[in-house]
Amino acid sequence: MEKQQKKHLVIGILAHVDAGKTTLSESILFETGKIRNLGRVDNGNAYLDTDHMEKERGITIFSKMATFDLQDIAVSLLDTPGHVDFSAEMEKTLSVLDYAILVVNGADGVQGHTETLWKLLQRYGVPVFIFVNKMDQPGTDKDNLLEDLKKHFGAAAVDFTEAGKYSMSEELKENIAMCDDRIMEKYLEKGELDPKDVRNLIWDRKLFPVYFGSALKNFGVKEFLEGIHTFTEIPMYPSVLGGKVFKIAKDDSDRRLTYIKITGGEIKVRDELLPGEKVSEIRIYSGEKYVNADTAEAGMVCTLLGISGLKTGDSVGCEPKGKDPSLKPVLDYKVESPDVDDLELYRKLDTLADEFPELHISWDKNLKEIHVHLMGEVQIEIIKRVVKERLGVELQFGESRILYLETIDDAVEGVGHFEPLRHYAEAHILIEPLPRGSGLKFRSDCKTDDLAINWQRLVLTHLREKEHVGVLTGSPVTDIRFTLVAGKAHLKHTEGGDFREATYRAVRQGLMKAVNVLLEPYYAFTLELPQEYVGRAMTDLSNMNGHFDPPEINGETSTITGTAPVSAMRDYHKEVMVYTKGRGHIFLRFSGYDRCHNAEEVIEKRGYNPEEDILNPSSSVFCAHGSGFIVPFDQVESYMHVESPLKLEGEVEKRDFEADVAKLQRSAEAKSDDKKYKTGGHYIGDQELEDIFIRTFGPIKNRAKEVNISSARTIRAKEKEENKAANRRDQKTPEKKKEYLLVDGYNIIFAWDELNELAKSNLDAARGKLQDILSNYAGYTGKEVIVVFDAYRVQGHQVEQTRYHNIYVVFTREAMTADEYIEEETHELKKQYSVTVATSDKVVQVITWGAGAVLLSARNLKDEVDRVVNTVRKEHLNDSAPGSRIGTRLEIPKTNE
Numbered sequence: 096m097e098k099q100q101k102k103h104l105v106i107g108i109l110a111h112v113d114a115g116k117t118t119l120s121e122s123i124l125f126e127t128g129k130i131r132n133l134g135r136v137d138n139g140n141a142y143l144d145t146d147h148m149e150k151e152r153g154i155t156i157f158s159k160m161a162t163f164d165l166q167d168i169a170v171s172l173l174d175t176p177g178h179v180d181f182s183a184e185m186e187k188t189l190s191v192l193d194y195a196i197l198v199v200n201g202a203d204g205v206q207g208h209t210e211t212l213w214k215l216l217q218r219y220g221v222p223v224f225i226f227v228n229k230m231d232q233p234g235t236d237k238d239n240l241l242e243d244l245k246k247h248f249g250a251a252a253v254d255f256t257e258a259g260k261y262s263m264s265e266e267l268k269e270n271i272a273m274c275d276d277r278i279m280e281k282y283l284e285k286g287e288l289d290p291k292d293v294r295n296l297i298w299d300r301k302l303f304p305v306y307f308g309s310a311l312k313n314f315g316v317k318e319f320l321e322g323i324h325t326f327t328e329i330p331m332y333p334s335v336l337g338g339k340v341f342k343i344a345k346d347d348s349d350r351r352l353t354y355i356k357i358t359g360g361e362i363k364v365r366d367e368l369l370p371g372e373k374v375s376e377i378r379i380y381s382g383e384k385y386v387n388a389d390t391a392e393a394g395m396v397c398t399l400l401g402i403s404g405l406k407t408g409d410s411v412g413c414e415p416k417g418k419d420p421s422l423k424p425v426l427d428y429k430v431e432s433p434d435v436d437d438l439e440l441y442r443k444l445d446t447l448a449d450e451f452p453e454l455h456i457s458w459d460k461n462l463k464e465i466h467v468h469l470m471g472e473v474q475i476e477i478i479k480r481v482v483k484e485r486l487g488v489e490l491q492f493g494e495s496r497i498l499y500l501e502t503i504d505d506a507v508e509g510v511g512h513f514e515p516l517r518h519y520a521e522a523h524i525l526i527e528p529l530p531r532g533s534g535l536k537f538r539s540d541c542k543t544d545d546l547a548i549n550w551q552r553l554v555l556t557h558l559r560e561k562e563h564v565g566v567l568t569g570s571p572v573t574d575i576r577f578t579l580v581a582g583k584a585h586l587k588h589t590e591g592g593d594f595r596e597a598t599y600r601a602v603r604q605g606l607m608k609a610v611n612v613l614l615e616p617y618y619a620f621t622l623e624l625p626q627e628y629v630g631r632a633m634t635d636l637s638n639m640n641g642h643f644d645p646p647e648i649n650g651e652t653s654t655i656t657g658t659a660p661v662s663a664m665r666d667y668h669k670e671v672m673v674y675t676k677g678r679g680h681i682f683l684r685f686s687g688y689d690r691c692h693n694a695e696e697v698i699e700k701r702g703y704n705p706e707e708d709i710l711n712p713s714s715s716v717f718c719a720h721g722s723g724f725i726v727p728f729d730q731v732e733s734y735m736h737v738e739s740p741l742k743l744e745g746e747v748e749k750r751d752f753e754a755d756v757a758k759l760q761r762s763a764e765a766k767s768d769d770k771k772y773k774t775g776g777h778y779i780g781d782q783e784l785e786d787i788f789i790r791t792f793g794p795i796k797n798r799a800k801e802v803n804i805s806s807a808r809t810i811r812a813k814e815k816e817e818n819k820a821a822n823r824r825d826q827k828t829p830e831k832k833k834e835y836l837l838v839d840g841y842n843i844i845f846a847w848d849e850l851n852e853l854a855k856s857n858l859d860a861a862r863g864k865l866q867d868i869l870s871n872y873a874g875y876t877g878k879e880v881i882v883v884f885d886a887y888r889v890q891g892h893q894v895e896q897t898r899y900h901n902i903y904v905v906f907t908r909e910a911m912t913a914d915e916y917i918e919e920e921t922h923e924l925k926k927q928y929s930v931t932v933a934t935s936d937k938v939v940q941v942i943t944w945g946a947g948a949v950l951l952s953a954r955n956l957k958d959e960v961d962r963v964v965n966t967v968r969k970e971h972l973n974d975s976a977p978g979s980r981i982g983t984r985l986e987i988p989k990t991n992e
Contacts, residue, residue, distance in 0.1 A: 102329045103394030104165075105356060107173040107188050107221075110198035111208040115228040117141050119198055119310035120161065120174050126316050127170075129163040129381070133313070142382045143174045158188050158342060160354075160396060162381045165324050171396040182211070182470065183420060183453035187341045187407055189219040190417045191356035191396065193330055194323070201229040201307070204243040207621045207682030213248060219418065223303050225252060226319055231309040244305060250274070255304035255322055256315075263288065274302045294328045332393035336360035338411035343449040344398075345485075351449075352378070352398040353405050358414045361392040368402055368411060375401030407452050416909055419534070424453060424468035425616035425661050425685060428475070429493035431465065441465050443486045454478070468498065497662045499697065500614040500688050501565025502574040503528050508741050509605020510731055512715035513596035515723035519585035520593035521737055522554055525578040526605040529923075532687050535563075536576040536919070538894045545737075546582040548895075553591060554579050555893050557598040566606050566705035567613050567698050573688065574614075576923075577602065583737045596716075603713040604728045607705060613694040616661040619686035621654060624671065624679030629653045631674060639663035640692040658686055833879065835924050836872075838956070839913050839934035840865060840884040846935050846953030868960060870900040875963050878931075881905060881920065883913040 110116035120143055124130045130142055143159040161172045173192070175185035189195075195216055199205060216223055225248075227240055237254075244252040253270045257263070263271075271293060272282035278292050296302035304322055308315015337359030344352045355362075367373045378385040378398045391397040410416050432440045444456050444465065455468040469475055479490050506527040513520045529536065537558045539551045558577050565572045584594075620641075622632055629646050632655060636643055641664075643657025664683065671679045691697060705713065713728035726734050844850045844861050854861035866882060873880040880902040886895070886909070894916075895906040907916045917932060924930045933951040951959065 101392070101394075102168045103171070103392075104168055104327060104329065105171045105173065105191055105193045105394070105396055106196060106323070107175060107192040107194075108196045108198065109175050109185060109212045109216075110228075111200060111203075111206040111212070114198045114200040114203075114206075114209075115310050116198045117143060117174060119196070119226060119228060119316070120172065122310040122313050122316045123172065123320065124161055124163060125313070126320055127163040127165060129161065157344075158184055159382070160380050162379060165320060168324065168327075168329070169395075173396070182208075183424070185212075186215060186420050189215060189221060190408075191339050191341045192219070192221045194327055195221045195223050197223050197225050199225060199227045199240075199244070201227045201235040201240060202232045204240060205247040207619070207684050210247060211684040217300070220300065222297050222300055224297075224319070224323060225303055225305045226310075226315075227305065227307045228310050230307050230315070231312045237307055240307075241305065248303060251301055252303045252305050254307075255326075256307055256318070258304070258322060258325075271296065271302060290325070294326050297326055298328050330394065332357075333359040333413060336362070336412035337393075337414035338362065339414050339417065340405045340407060340409045340411070343405075343407055345450065350400055351403055352400065353402050354396065354398050355405075355411070356396045357391050357393050359393055359412060361390050362397075362399070363390045368399070369404045372402050372404055374399050406449055420453070423685075424455070424470050425498050426469050426471075426665070427466055427496040427498050428469055429464050430467050431491050431493070432488050433491065434488050437463065437465055440488065443488060444482070447481070447485070451478075469495075495665075497615060499568055499570040499691065500573045501567055501570050502572060502612050502614055503606070503609040504612055505610055507605045507609040508580070508739055509601040509603070509608070510715070510735055510739070511597040511599065511601030511604055512717060512726075512731065512735060513593050513600065514718045515716055516718060516721060517588050518590065518593045519583075519588040520597040521583040521735065522579065522594065522597040522601045523581035523735075523737060523739060523741075524558075524598070524601040524605060525576075525580045525741060526602070526609065527576045527578070529574045529576050531574055531689060533574045533576075535573060537578075538576070539579040539896050541579045541581055542898055546579075546584060548897075550582065550584050550589075550594060551579055552893060552895075553594050554582065554598050557595045558602070561599060563599075563602050563606075564708075564711060565611055565613075566603075567611050567694075567703065568701040569703040569705075569708065570613075572606070581737050581740050600712055600715055603705075603711050604715070604731060607713045607728045613691040613697060614688040615691040615697075617658045617686050617689055618661055618664045618683045619656075619658050620664065620684075621656050621682045622671065622679070623652060623654050623681075624675050626651055626653050628675050628679060629655070632671075632679075635667070635670070639667070660692055661685075833927075834877070834929045834931070836869075836878045836880045837917050837920055837924075837930065837932045838865075838869060838880065838882040839917060839932075840882045841913065842934045843953050843956065847957055866899050866902065866904060870902050871967075872960050872963055873901050875967055879903075879928075883907065883916050885913045 108116055108120055118141075121130070121133050121141055124142055125133050143161055158176065159174045161174070163170055163172065173188045175188055176182070197209070197212060197216070199209060213223075225244065227237075227244075229235065230237070241252070241254055251274050253267070253274070255267070258267060268282060268288050271288060272279045274296055278288070278296065281292070282288055293302070297304065304326060306315060306319040306322060308319060310316060338355045338357050340353055340355050342354035344354065346352055362368070362374060362377065364375070364377055365373055376399070377388045377391050378400070379388055379391075379395070380398060385398070388397065405411070408417060408420075430440070430444070431437060435443070441456070441458050444467075448454070448456050453468070453470075457466050458464075459466055467478075469478070475492055479492075482488055482490050503526060506525065509524045509526050511522050511524075525540075537555050539555060541551055543551070558579075563572050564570060582594075582597075620643075622636075624632060626648065633643070633646075636655070636657065636659060639659050641657055641659030643655050643659075646653040646655050668681050668683075671681050705711070714725045715728075715731045715734070716723045716725055717734050718724075732739075840862065844854050844858075844865055850861045850865060853864065862884065869880050869882055872878075882902060883905045884907070886906040894908045894911070897904050905916060907913055917934070921930055921932060929949070931949040931951055933953070933956040935953040
């Protein structure tokens with residue numbers, strides 16, 4: 096008889112600091128029989144606050160785990176830090192949660208950090224149960240609190256207090272049904288709700304049950320646990336091995352513990368997870384204690400010993416790579432110690448890097464200093480204690496610096512060439528700005544006839560592997576998409592390292608030409624203070640370049656919300672406490688990066704010279720007369736071997752200039768090698784080159800130093816308006832927008848009967864037939880067709896884009912679905928073109944509709960294709976008839992019909 100798999104759930108508990116999260120954990124463990132006595136945070140005897148620093152401070156610093164049985168379900172409860180300084184520790188757990196419990200302080204309502212937690216749960220797609228705590232305190236009002244929840248989290252936050260295991264009130268049923276149109280139709284038809292439908296709504300994050308109670312007085316907790324048991328779904332897992340690492344720690348014997356959730360198959364002791372690394376021990380922790388296990392099955396959270404090659408965020412087996420953390424430190428500190436020299440200190444601190452990856456411990460080669468990234472003062476104190484106790488070293492922190500980022504304002508093409516003797520590689524990279532918070536994206540739009548697919552993949556690998564820095568302050572770049580558009584390799588001389596050099600130089604060369612933008616981190620703030628201090632607060636916020644809404648007045652208290660630069664806000668909480676005499680409070684949360692309010696000042700203070708950064712060269716290396724010579728970034732286009740496939744907006748035609756340069760270069764080479772241009776290795780005189788350049792382009796400018804100041808934006812805006820006005824005068828009719836059709840490949844294949852039948856026996860053939868059909872359709876309609884196929888479960892796969900006849904075929908990267916790719920492309924293409932998306936996936940349709948694109952269902956697309964085929968056949972027959980027009984016949988590629 097087959098062994099029945101036990102039901103497992105992983106539930107995380109999250110809250111703003113002092114909301115009573117750890118107290119609720121204690122109450123849950125008490126109600127389920129895991130502990131006999133309720134511990135208290137203030138007394139230092141809480142079951143999950145096991146570290147002595149947590150007991151001293153009365154806060155959770157490190158995420159902890161407890162296990163208990165909820166009737167027939169084995170639950171792993173992950174308790175996370177509530178203090179904002181330890182948000183990165185909390186975020187690590189979100190990728191492994193099945194459900195989350197969000198604790199809200201009933202005395203204060205939804206606070207600043209609570210909103211941050213909500214957005215993170217939304218980002219990771221975690222279903223949420225809300226527990227409003229401290230309802231025993233005077234002044235708490237259930238109705239007002241529920242309205243506050245709906246204001247911040249939406250109407251899907253529904254009061255489940257009266258939801259019994261087998262019955263619900265009619266009012267509750269109506270509130271639930273209103274969360275989904277399909278459920279509403281079923282409810283109106285039958286007058287009842289299917290419990291499975293309720294569970295599905297919660298799992299799909301369309302419904303968020305709300306419970307009220309007091310963890311300290313232990314009321315409402317039993318009903319809350321019954322609700323979790325009744326309204327949760329047990330996830331299904333594949334039989335093949337999968338796992339997600341979310342934490343690295345050390346036990347009392349300094350042995351490395353790898354915390355992992357099993358998302359498929361099982362792991363046994365002595366299994367070889369990595370080459371040469373076998374699992375020596377499996378532990379199931381609950382508080383300070385643990386039990387050993389021989390096997391950990393899917394759905395469980397456990398710790399592995401004997402594995403040293405896995406880090407936080409790593410995936411095992413079939414588990415796709417997850418999201419990169421969104422909460423990152425914004426302050427940089429210099430670190431030193433009176434006990435050891437800097438190099439020895441760096442080696443010691445590096446041993447903590449796996450446990451605390453958010454610290455980003457680094458060695459600055461130029462300054463010969465150690466730097467760490469931190470969230471705030473409380474975290475500094477904790478790190479000092481950890482290092483002193485673990486490593487026996489006293490740490491000293493210097494003054495904090497803001498972590499800036501850089502991006503660009505307009506698209507630019509970067510070119511790089513690397514050709515010393517017996518080496519060869521050339522790369523052309525399109526560098527485009529993306530919306531704030533997008534990060535870096537990479538793709539290829541290069542024909543395989545021009546550059547083989549293996550070289551294209553190598554270029555994409557090199558784009559990803561390096562932290563590219565900007566040219567204003569040397570800070571990392573972000574919100575940019577890099578697209579390989581052209582390149583060239585040599586059959587004999589090209590090696591892998593050649594494309595690394597060409598790629599790095601292409602990126603740098605493009606950044607040197609671009610209009611660069613300095614970004615700084617911003618806080619979103621909520622400032623609560625008595626009314627008499629509102630004027631002072633608004634003056635302060637204006638002086639700090641903050642943006643805020645008009646104050647909301649509630650009795651004698653006013654609330655101001657808005658955003659302001661971290662550089663101005665980081666110590667403001669101290670001022671608030673002083674001038675409000677302790678009656679004011681400010682809540683801060685990181686809201687992302689935006690344009691720096693004092694960019695010129697920061698750039699001047701940093702004093703970064705991009706042309707002196709030898710680790711990030713923008714020049715290219717060419718070969719002549721058996722030796723290499725260097726060409727500076729602003730002259731490199733004239734030497735390139737591959738013609739650019741791009742014509743960017745506002746780009747000046749360079750053909751005449753390049754012809755003049757080539758002519759003069761040949762003339763100079765014929766005269767003598769003695770007249771080489773010494774600093775750059777050129778074969779023409781510097782004055783001749785400068786004259787030609789000025790004659791063609793106008794005066795030479797160093798655009799690397801341009802910053803997005805208001806005057807520059809005003810001039811550029813005025814020029815664009817003048818160009819638009821001139822175009823309007825010249826054109827009698829508006830130019831029709833280019834049309835794009837994005838197709839969710841597998842969705843269409845499985846929706847069309849004919850292709851679905853073919854896919855059952857040969858999926859490749861079904862893909863090919865769909866591509867042929869769409870190629871015919873594109874040939875007649877003139878639309879640019881992009882068909883997207885999921886490859887998100889292919890380990891290590893990167894975005895692969897190829898040209899099939901007259902259409903583009905895209906296979907997504909690992910951990911990226913076709914939905915995500917289509918969403919991104921729709922967002923970008925919609926800015927300039929008309930976009931239609933063909934899919935029957937409801938989620939994609941909603942996203943597409945929100946982006947303003949046209950929708951086609953699978954059936955609509957089939958009808959449209961059939962219409963085109965019939966039209967083509969009619970035209971073909973008419974053109975073939977006697978007396979028909981000549982020269983209008985359309986040749987259509989033959990399909991497999």
